[in-house]
Amino acid sequence: MSSIPAEAALEHIRRLIAFDTTSRDSNLPLIEHVVALLAGLGVDATLVPDDTGAKANLFATFPAADGGVDGGIVLSGHTDVVPVDGQAWSSEPFAAQVRDGRLYGRGACDMKSFIGVVLSRLPAIAATPLAEPIHLALSYDEEVGCFGAADLVRAMTDAGLRPRGCVVGEPTGMRVVRGHKSITVIRVDLRGVAAHSSLTPDGVNAIALGAEFVRFVEQVAAEFRESGPFDDAYVVPYTTATVNRIDGGIAVNTIPAACTLTFEFRALAAVDLAATIERFRAEAQRIGDEAARRHSAAGVELTVLASVPGVDTAADAGIVGRAADWGGVPSDGKVTYGTEAGLFDRAGIPTVVCGPGEIAQAHAPDEFIELDQIAACERFVDRLIDDLRVR
Template sequence: MNTLEWLGTLTAIDTTSRLSNLGLIETVRDDLQRQGLQPWLSTNAEGTKANLFCTLPDQAGGTQGGIALSGHTDTVPVDGQPWTSDPFRLTEREGRLYARGACDMKGFIATAVAMVPEFLAMPRAKPMHLALSYDEEVACIGAPVMLSGLRERGIRVDGCVVGEPTSMKPVVAHKGLNAWRCRVHGKAAHSSLTPRGCNAVEHAARLICAIRDLAEAWRAEGPFDEAYDVPYSTITTNMIQGGIAMNTIADACEFTYEFRNLPVLSPAEVQARISAYIQGELLPRMRSEFPGASVELENLATAPGLDASEQAAVTQLVRALTADSSVRKVAYGTEAGLFQGAGIPTVVCGPGSIEQAHKPDEFVEADQLAQCERFLRQLAHSLA
């Protein structure tokens, strides 16, 4: 199948993160096996989701080194979004290809998989690898499992291109992502007897305001990096739930917050500041009202930022192939930081615009896929 046929096949498989991705992974696996390759899978504990890693050996049969092409197979939901066409049926209108995941990031995967026969026919002196992951959209859960498998199998990769939508322009840095759940426990009472209770909602609000103060300090004081589209670290509280009735002092409140840190800012330091406020200010106030009051913190997601070396061979190669020397850094996260943390120099570059990701009527332009084909063809030739 060509790129468009593969994109139609991949987008027809609903791989929303809450569902299994095995249908997609097995479709790709079977096609690679028919070409004489030996892909291997690494799964989650339940066996309902899988990563796929496949090496395309060099002309001498070598499997070590070379470049990996990486993409995540899961997508965000379409629930409640006003799509004008079926999100799981690829639709072309005026040079745009519409479907959930067309941009983020099945367009890159479709291009890479479609070009495997061409890659295999090239006289390459170094191997290429396909690395497809699960659950990137829910905290980059799958990639660490795959990277652990690489270590166990002794597979060495010289560099990686993560094909997130960047309009085929190299991205050399992005922020880290850290998500936390906070549970505040107070004491219930009738709202007419407030001294007998400890209002978890109100005390949670104090912590939320302290988190907002931290966000405002970063915005005003930095650290800054003007190469980013948002040039400072950010932190927000986006979900909250608490209380059972209007006339009952709330004994519990739960909220989530996330922060996206510049690579120069340590996530541990950020969390230490929040914990210090809880221990030093919030809990003493709560326990003056109710000695049994408590606050629980649970880490929901941690994905490291990316800060690619300009001296790395893969960075220089991608810059040369795209004829782009701009220093481009972004606020959104990818799996690139995980590959870099595993000792694999990594750059982000793929078809489509991040502005289309997660939206109704998500699309990738056909011209972007054609650019991606040219880029991957040149990349493979560079390994000759």
């Protein structure tokens, strides 16, 4: 088996990396590029734009030989990448370079190599008489909360598509991964009352209110760490919760009137997400009510910024065995990062995560992917196409 990717795949990956699709910016040039590729093969793409029209999801179906679109396999990936701000790169991040058996560039690992391989195989898919369809799904804003994928999956199901399996091509080293935790991101805005720091009874310290909430998050995290539930398939086998940002105060001699903190919790499938969110909301309410008794202007507001469901596909699900047959490496492990897999799973589409590269290389300066991983992904997609061929 060759460890060198085909030049066609490398060229598609280079083209994708050249599109600066940092989440804060538009992904439309990349999406329009894919639309043109599909149109050249006689395949119509459906776009699902965001509210501003500056970004869009895309899905397209290569139907079965009889024209049917029932069933089939989804190949899913996100088009956005994380920023390069403040990172020291050895080469231009949006101009892919091959050095020492690796391809470097922002998104090379996460996850434009997977998408590039799939795009390089579109002509083969179009030319193959398929027993069941192959669906392409590309989303925006995965890196900031899977916002695009939620609308994408909804649009696909609303269109009557009922795939019987999905492969999300996030970097797993081509291991077939059945599970990851959910991710919930929450902002807490704490309102105090400003006063001169020499007159503390006249004010309500919003940072102190925030510190009280931070202690509660740490308490909840300790409960999960000590009492579970547990799943030893994860590197961290319990639900985690952590406050990762706090903003507040204007001067050292002024009691702060405002404080904002943002935290996340990453939950195992056995954890009740709604109940956990409500527990945090109740504590925010308690702190706010106590502050309001001191001054009517004080209070606390909790906002859920993002909630991405986890996935825990059964080991005996058909997509798990098929992904292994296509060349994915069987694995009982689960990954620590989130993907759109949970959204497909929640829509009734059994899903695995399996793609080239290792997550340790994602998001970092000089992001790279080993060339043999791209070649392994090519073999995977080729076997998938052949498996779905009419016999």
